Amino acid sequence: MNTSKLRVIIVEDEYHSRETLKGFLETYCPETEILDTASQVAEAVQKITHHRPDLVFMDIELQTGTGFEVLQQVTDLDFHLIFTTAFEHYAIQAIKFSSIDYLLKPIDLDELIAAVAKAKKRVQSQSRQSLLENLLQNMLGGSSEFKKICLSTAEGIEFIPTREILYCEANGSYTDFHLVDKRKLVVSKNLKEYENLLGDFNFMRVHNSFLINLGEVKKYVRSEGGYIVMNNEKQVAISGTKKEEFLRRMGI
Structure with a gap:
């Protein structure tokens, strides 16, 4: 395994969207290595906990819950997160507030490449967990x-x-x-x-x-x-x- 690559997990419950993103990353983002994929909340929590990825692509709406439920259940939030969503979700404002990246589906290739490049720069950042904790506070707070x-x-x-x-x-x-x-x-x-x-x-x-x-x-x-x-x-x-x-x- 090339340890200089971004180790990626894709959390997406739509087969076509998952395979499209996977294909884009494999073809156009050679700095990434796809460790695994998940389509449900519990599965995503287990795989993120097991693999400890550098980067997670997370659909906001999953069949068994939401991407925010995944984040609540993962104990170590030390990874870069890019949300994906098919529409201007109500959560987008909180995501922007917390300086978290997101991509609208269908995913634009140029935007994906730019987001991966940004993640590569941030991979050693000590603030990744703080960003995600702030996102959860903004989403779940009063x-x-x-x-x-x-x-x-x-x-x-x-x-x-x-x-x-x-x-x-x-x-x-x-x-x-x-x-x-x-x-x-x-x-x-x-x-x-x-x-x-x-x-x-x-x-x-x-x-x-x-x-x-x-x-x-x-x-x-x-x-x-x-x-x-x-x-x-x-x-x-x-x-x-x-x-x-x-x-x-x-x-x-």
Whole structure:
């Protein structure tokens, strides 16, 4: 066995999808070695536990349960995970929140190759288990107030509860996260991506440059065209087209 290869398990209950993915990996991803496949929750748990793979492709919906049930039952989550799903599943937001990769079926070959290359780079990462634990917490936890978003910075990976974000500020192709504890985290994704992720968690894009936590607004000032003051006294500009929505959401 070539130990430099990514050792893979495929968890997929649809025969055609399983064989297609297997064929793609064998033909176009020579850096992978398929150890085994599984189609049911209990079988997947047993095989992942036995083989201790580097990479698992996991269908979200299985005939006997879900991929999340597999993760709950595996005691050692030390592997890179790529979810597969045939549609925009309700869980996709939690998956994105936790910085976990996913592929929509039918799987696009170029996207698969890119995902495997990313997994190869992450194979020695010490954060793999933390990413999966955060995913389970986001999926199975209670109030959305306590959801944690995974932010990858130059220093490492941080898991930040959404309630601890004051506002996000556009910084070219980067986003600056300003936190309640006065820290600033710089993340290499643009503000639009976080607008999509945080929109359901009481955040609002009030300006091209600002995405704010509405729960951290101190006051709205009508003079000088109108602006917002956050709890840390930061003055945030608001676009004219956003004022009506902002005031409505604030109950003003």
